[in-house]
Amino acid sequence: MKDISWQQLDLQWNWHPCAQMKDYESFKPLVIQSAQGCYLNLADGKKVIDAISSWWCKSLGHQHPVLKQALSEQLEKFEHVIFANTTNKIIVRLAEKLTQFMPHLTKVFYAGDGSCAVEIALKMSLHARVIGGEHLRRKIIALHNGYHGETLGALSVSDVGLYRQSYRAWLFEPVFVSPVYVTSAEDPKWETIESEWPRIEQSLAPYAATATALIVEPLVQGAGGMKLYSPDFLRRIAHWAKQHGIHLIADEIMTGIGRTGKRLACEYAGIQPDFVCLGKGLTSGWIPFSTVLTTESLYQTFYDEMNTGKAFLHSHTYSGHVLGARLALATLHIMETEHLYARACTLQTILRRLMQEVADKTGLLTNLRGLGAWVAADLVVPDPHQRWGYLVYQAAVHNTIYWLPPLTISDHTLSELKEITLQAILEVFG
Numbered sequence: 445m446k447d448i449s450w451q452q453l454d455l456q457w458n459w460h461p462c463a464q465m466k467d468y469e470s471f472k473p474l475v476i477q478s479a480q481g482c483y484l485n486l487a488d489g490k491k492v493i494d495a496i497s498s499w500w501c502k503s504l505g506h507q508h509p510v511l512k513q514a515l516s517e518q519l520e521k522f523e524h525v526i527f528a529n530t531t532n533k534i535i536v537r538l539a540e541k542l543t544q545f546m547p548h549l550t551k552v553f554y555a556g557d558g559s560c561a562v563e564i565a566l567k568m569s570l571h572a573r574v575i576g577g578e579h580l581r582r583k584i585i586a587l588h589n590g591y592h593g594e595t596l597g598a599l600s601v602s603d604v605g606l607y608r609q610s611y612r613a614w615l616f617e618p619v620f621v622s623p624v625y626v627t628s629a630e631d632p633k634w635e636t637i638e639s640e641w642p643r644i645e646q647s648l649a650p651y652a653a654t655a656t657a658l659i660v661e662p663l664v665q666g667a668g669g670m671k672l673y674s675p676d677f678l679r680r681i682a683h684w685a686k687q688h689g690i691h692l693i694a695d696e697i698m699t700g701i702g703r704t705g706k707r708l709a710c711e712y713a714g715i716q717p718d719f720v721c722l723g724k725g726l727t728s729g730w731i732p733f734s735t736v737l738t739t740e741s742l743y744q745t746f747y748d749e750m751n752t753g754k755a756f757l758h759s760h761t762y763s764g765h766v767l768g769a770r771l772a773l774a775t776l777h778i779m780e781t782e783h784l785y786a787r788a789c790t791l792q793t794i795l796r797r798l799m800q801e802v803a804d805k806t807g808l809l810t811n812l813r814g815l816g817a818w819v820a821a822d823l824v825v826p827d828p829h830q831r832w833g834y835l836v837y838q839a840a841v842h843n844t845i846y847w848l849p850p851l852t853i854s855d856h857t858l859s860e861l862k863e864i865t866l867q868a869i870l871e872v873f874g
């Protein structure tokens with residue numbers, strides 16, 4: 445069947461995510477034939493660079509041979525067994541690895557996607573308050589421009605207007621606080637936000653006794669506009685939360701497992717969250733698999749006889765899915781053996797240089813920012829109501845003025861990506 449037919453059939457039946465389906469009338473879905481490394485091979489013979497790692501999850505690119513091997517070995521044994529009342533060597537070895545991330549995070553709970561991991565952390569926080577009789581602590585503090593997923597709880601704590609507004613009647617309202625933004629580690633506010641802190645602290649003060657948790661995307665806000673904020677802001681707000689007995693939830697679903705050049709972005713601020721949520725890059729985007737890491741003390745809050753009603757009865761059919769666990773183990777192994785944490789740091793310099801070249805040649809990009817293996821810049825647009833970013837995306841089919849490529853991307857592909865971005869911007873803006 446020709447491409448065009450697949451596209452037509454797709455639109456006859458499928459409803460795509462995060463889309464106004466009418467847009468597909470003029471901009472048809474790409475028909476993927478195969479994918480290899482950083483490239484998507486289309487049915488019409490064209491190749492496209494996966495410059496945003498398929499929504500930030502394909503950190504090791506497509507078809508990594510070690511992951512393929514790990515998956516096929518596991519498939520020879522078993523593919524999924526209920527994780528209530530069973531265990532296996534793979535999930536035990538993964539838990540052992542994950543609890544080495546931060547010594548105080550000693551327990552691991554599993555889910556499928558990132559939103560569900562966020563729901564679990566939120567529910568554990570609230571449930572711990574219920575068990576502890578802390579009836580006043582019900583509020584969540586979240587950050588302006590934060591994003592934590594699409595399920596009702598995760599969406600409640602996200603500050604993304606368009607995604608949120610239609611569901612307001614069913615969402616709970618957190619308190620939103622603005623972080624202090626920077627563009628790089630060279631920005632003086634990277635080191636200290638001392639002069640701004642008293643104002644922020646004052647805005648937090650009314651919630652010191654009523655908040656149960658503070659939820660953040662550490663340093664990098666993805667869906668909220670690829671924004672970077674100061675580690676000193678994170679350090680201070682985490683410290684404030686600890687001082688007041690408020691749980692800290694670090695949503696590392698996008699930032700975790702090397703994206704920022706460290707295993708966890710929290711490490712830049714030297715903080716110790718009560719919960720860390722991981723997803724996406726944990727399996728290098730091979731399988732929906734997410735985790736919540738938490739502390740011994742939170743675990744012990746729930747630990748008692750069944751008839752006390754303290755058990756955390758949250759259940760997902762695919763919790764602890766062994767294929768995900770096997771892929772996560774292999775991903776963590778590859779990150780070390782292929783030195784990809786270091787590569788993410790090197791990519792920071794290369795990506796910035798290349799995006800700066802696009803900015804210089806077009807004169808249309810501003811506020812260039814990045815940390816580790818991503819870079820972003822804002823288009824200077826003549827009419828803010830026009831969807832310029834979308835037009836550039838249509839012209840390039842490669843990017844939306846940010847690059848967040850697989851960590852395995854070559855320097856050659858990066859240069860190619862720069863050229864394509866440049867041409868796309870020039871095409872749209874003449």
Ligand SMILES: Cc1ncc(COP(=O)(O)O)c(C=O)c1O
Pocket residue numbers: 557558559560562591592593594661666667695696697698699723724
């Ligand atoms: C920081 C963050 N949290 C949560 C999510 C939700 O993850 P998922 O789409 O797997 O539910 C995302 C997805 O983009 C994310 O970037």
